[in-house]
Amino acid sequence: MNEPMNTLACRHNRHLQGVTLIELLVGMTLAVLVLATAFNLFTSSTKTASDLQNRNELQAELQIAQNYLAAQVREAVYVFPNNTTLNLGTGYTTKRPVTGSWRIGSAAAPVLAFIKPPEDVTVNCPANENGCYKFYAYYPVLRSYWVGNATSYNNPGQDPQNDNRWVLAEYRANYSTPPLLSTLSSAYTPPAGGQGRLLLDYVQPTALALAGTPTLFVQQDAPAPANVQASGSVSVTLNFALSRQLRGSVMNLPGRGASTPAADTVRAVTVFPRNLGSLAP
Template structure:
C-alpha cells in the first residue's frame, strides 16, 4: 500500500522565510522612521523661521515707537545682577553697545525709552503715564534655564546644546518718577539744522531747549521675560544690533543721530539628532529699522 508523505516546510525554509520577513519589516520601519524624522525637521525649520521673523518685526516696531534709543557713544549699560541679565560673553550684567572699536561684547544689546502710553495720565498714579525702559539682549540658554522656575512660562526646558545656544530676552521697567530730559526729535531731511555752539558742554550743538540725556542706568524695577528661544550666538564682527549714525559733520547731536538700526538674528536647534541652523551656516536674517521719531534718511 502506498502512503503519501506529509507536505510541509523544512527548518531551513522556515528560517529563510523568517529572515526575509525580518528584512522587510526593518525596511518598512526605517522608511517610516526616516519619513517621521524628516517631517519633524521640516516643522522645526518652519517654526524657527517664523519665530525669528516675528521677533524682528516686533523689534522694528519698538524702534519706530522709541522716544530715545541708547547710542554707542553712551558706553556701558549695567542691568544689574542675576542670571536673567547676564551677558553670555562677559558673564556679568554689564553691556557695551555697538562700537567702532569692536569690543568683544559690543552690539548685542538694544536699549531704548518708549514714551508714555497716555501722556495725560500721572505716572505715579497709572503706569500708562510712565516713560518705559526696554532692553533686548541675549542670555546663554543654559544660564537662563537654570535661573528660571522649572514650571514657569519663562523656562523653555533644558535642551541638548544649551551651552552653545542663546535666548533673546526683553527687559521692561517703568520710570516711576518720570524723566526730566528734553529730547527734541532729529530734524527731518531738508529741514534746517541747529547751528554750532561754543558753549561748554554743549557738544558743539545748539539745541533749544538744550538736550538732557537720560541716565545710562535703567530703573531698578522691571522684569526680564523670554522673547525668543534657540538663538544662534553672534560675534563682535557680526553683532545682533548695529547702529548707523549720521556723520558728525552734519551737525546733529549724538543723542539723536541714529539713522537706522540693523537687526541680525539666526536660529539654531537640534531635531532628531540633526543640528538645524537658519537661514544657513554662518548667515543670519537681517532687517533694517528706521526710528520713526528721528526721521528716515
Template sequence: MKRNRAFTLIEVLITLLILGILGLAFVRILGTTLHATGRINAENELLGEVQIAEQIIVSKAMAAWYLYPPGTEVEFNGGATTYNALAGSSTWTVGSDPILAMILPPKKPGGGCTSGGPTEGCYRLLAYYAFPRIHYQASVGPTQQLQDDPRNDDTWVLMEFRANLYGFVPDTTCSNIPVPDGSFSGLSGRLLVEYVQPETEAPNYTIFNVQPDGRVVLHLRMRKAIAGTTLKVPRASQPPLSLEVNARNFLRGCP
C-alpha cells in the same frame, strides 16, 4: 508526496524570507520618514519663534524715540536676569555686546507719569539683549525655568527689559537723555525667545547693528540639538534672517 511537501516548505521559507526583507525595508523607510518629518516640524517651530521675536523687536524699534548709539554703556540694576554673562559684568556696551537699547515715547503725550500712579505719559526704556541659556536657567525661579535641555545650554536666549523713565522729559535741545546707570532696582528681564545661535559661531553675524541715524539692522540665527542631529535656521550655508527698520519717531521734537 514527500517531494511536493519538501518543495512547498522551501517555497514557504523563501516567501517568509522575502517578506522579512520587505518588512525590514518598510520599517527603515518609515523610520526615515518619521525622522525627516520630525526634523521639518522642529525647523518650522524654530522659524516661527524667530519670526515672532523679530516682529516684536522691529515693531518696538520702529516706534522708538531714541536709540542708544554704539559705544554707549548701559546698566540696568545688577540683577541676574539683566547681567551681561558674556562679559562677566553688569554693564552692556552697545555695538560690542549683543544689546539693543531704546527709549519709547509716551503712550499718551501729556499724561501722568508717577511711580504708583498713572504712567501713560512716561517715556519708557526698552532693551533687548542676549546671554547663554544656562545663565538664564540659573537666574530664575523654578516656575520660570525652561525645560531641562543640557544639549542646548550653550545656545543663547533673547531677553527683554522694560522700565518707565519717571521724571524724564526732553529739554529744548534734547541734551538730557538719560543713560541707564543701574538704578532700576526691583525690575527683571523676561524671556523673549530661546535657542538663539551665538554670534561667535558664524562669520559676519551680529544680532543688533545700530546706526546713529536711527536705523537698526537685526540678524538672527537659531540652533537646536535634537535626537543626534543639530538644527540650524537658517541653514549654515544661508545668510541670517535679517530685517532693517527706521525709528519713525527718532528724536522727534528735537532741534
C-alpha cells in the same frame, strides 16, 4: 514501468510534512527584511515630518520676535548710541554671556537700548504705566544659565544639547518722570524696578556664526554729538539667526551651506526710529 511504491510514499509524506527547515528560515529572513525596510521608511518619514514641524515652529518664532522688536524700535524717541555702557543690575535675566559690562556696539555680547514714549498721553504716570516713558534693552543670555535660574513662566525648559545657545531677553523699566536728554550719559543706569523676560529661544551665539556674519544688532548712530538725534539720523539693523541641535543634527535658520555667504546666514531688518528728537534737553 510503474514507479516503485516506496518513492510515491516518500513524496506523499513530504507533501504532508509541509516546508523544510531551510525553506522556513529563508521565508523568515525575507519577512524580517521586508519589515525592517518598512520600519525604516516609517521612522524616516516620521523624523522628516517632525524636523519640518520643528523648523516651521522656529521660523514662526523668529518672524514674530523680529517683527515685534522692529515695531518697538520704530517707536523710539531715543536710541542709546554706540559705546554707551549700561548698568542693568544683577540677576539671571541680565547675566552677560561674557565678562564685563553691557556696552552698545559689542560683538561678543550685543545689546540694544532705547526709550519709548508713553502709550497714552491722556493718563498720568506713574499711577498708570501707559502714561510713562519706558526704557527697553535687548540682549542675549546663555541658555543654560537662563534655564538654570528662571522661574516657571520665564523658563523655556531643559535642553542640554543646546546649552551653548542664547536666549534673547527683553528688559523694561518705567520712568516716573519724562527723561531729559542731558541725563542720558555714556555710562547709564536705567530706572529702578526693571525686569527681564524671555523674548526668543535658540538664538545663534557669535561662537557658532560663520566668520564675517553680522552681529545681532548693528547700529548707525547720528552724526556727532551722537546723543542729539533727529528722525532719520539713526538706524538699527536686527540680524536674527537661530540654531538648534536636535537628535544629533543641527537646524540653522536661515539655512546655510558650505558656500553660503556670511551675510546670508542672518535674517536682516533695518529700522529707522520715527520719534527721535522729541526729548527735552
